[in-house]
Amino acid sequence: AQSVTQLDSQVPVFEEAPVELxxxxxxxxxxxxxxxxxxPNQGLQLLLKYLSGSTLVKGINGFEAEFNxxxxxxHLRKPSVHISDTAEYFCAVSENRGSTLxxxxxxxxxxxxxxx
Amino acid sequence: DGGITQSPKYLFRKxxxxxxxxxxxxxxxxxxxxxxxxxxxxxxxxxxxxxxxxFQKGDIAEGYSVSREKKESFxxxxxxxxxxxxxxxxCASSPGLAKGETQYFGPGTRLLVL
Numbered sequence: 082a083q084s085v086t087q088l089d090s091q092v093p094v095f096e097e098a099p100v101e102l103x104x105x106x107x108x109x110x111x112x113x114x115x116x117x118x119x120x121p122n123q124g125l126q127l128l129l130k131y132l133s134g135s136t137l138v139k140g141i142n143g144f145e146a147e148f149n150x151x152x153x154x155x156h157l158r159k160p161s162v163h164i165s166d167t168a169e170y171f172c173a174v175s176e177n178r179g180s181t182l183x184x185x186x187x188x189x190x191x192x193x194x195x196x197x
Numbered sequence: 198d199g200g201i202t203q204s205p206k207y208l209f210r211k212x213x214x215x216x217x218x219x220x221x222x223x224x225x226x227x228x229x230x231x232x233x234x235x236x237x238x239x240x241x242x243x244x245x246x247x248x249x250x251x252f253q254k255g256d257i258a259e260g261y262s263v264s265r266e267k268k269e270s271f272x273x274x275x276x277x278x279x280x281x282x283x284x285x286x287x288c289a290s291s292p293g294l295a296k297g298e299t300q301y302f303g304p305g306t307r308l309l310v311l
């Protein structure tokens with residue numbers, strides 16, 4: 082089964098500092114990659130996704146992520162965070178296999194806390 | 198406004214009781230999903246449905262049941278066989294069956310055991 086690893090369960094940073102949230106996956110086939118954000122007691126909202134083409138993907142709220150096939154990684158970055166970015170972030174992977182359903186495999190999440 | 202609604206927001210279950218969580222979408226999506234979220238464990242797939250009157254077990258289906266009688270509705274029943282039901286339950290939908298489709302999530306239902 083597909084495995085998604087988010088290496089940091091918690092990332093504390095100060096406001097206006099850069100941040101990187103790390104994500105690695107285990108699949109040997111081609112994949113589609115997603116980052117979702119969850120604010121407290123809410124559902125998940127798509128930040129960005131990689132399907133094909135340029136390996137640098139830009140998303141909402143100033144976030145971007147880079148797909149690295151050789152390292153099987155899809156790290157999320159933001160050059161300057163705001164207190165409102167405090168949330169839990171989930172990396173998810175969908176495999177490009179024969180199955181007709183593109184089910185998502187989620188990592189365990191990274192809690193980003195931005196301090197003033 | 199198009200979207201996914203889940204109700205109730207909070208649900209309390211007594212021992213031995215079955216409870217049903219509602220999920221409705223007006224996005225005209227074919228596929229729907231139920232996930233369970235526990236602290237530090239990410240999201241785990243309970244059941245999914247690709248089309249009306251068809252559904253498949255996910256990774257943790259034991260103690261749960263679903264139905265898909267209408268395209269817009271995918272209710273989840275937590276049965277008394279689920280011994281540890283306390284969790285946050287998320288419903289999602291996606292437009293079609295193509296790989297790489299974005300899943301759209303509802304606001305969730307938090308289930309607590311009395």
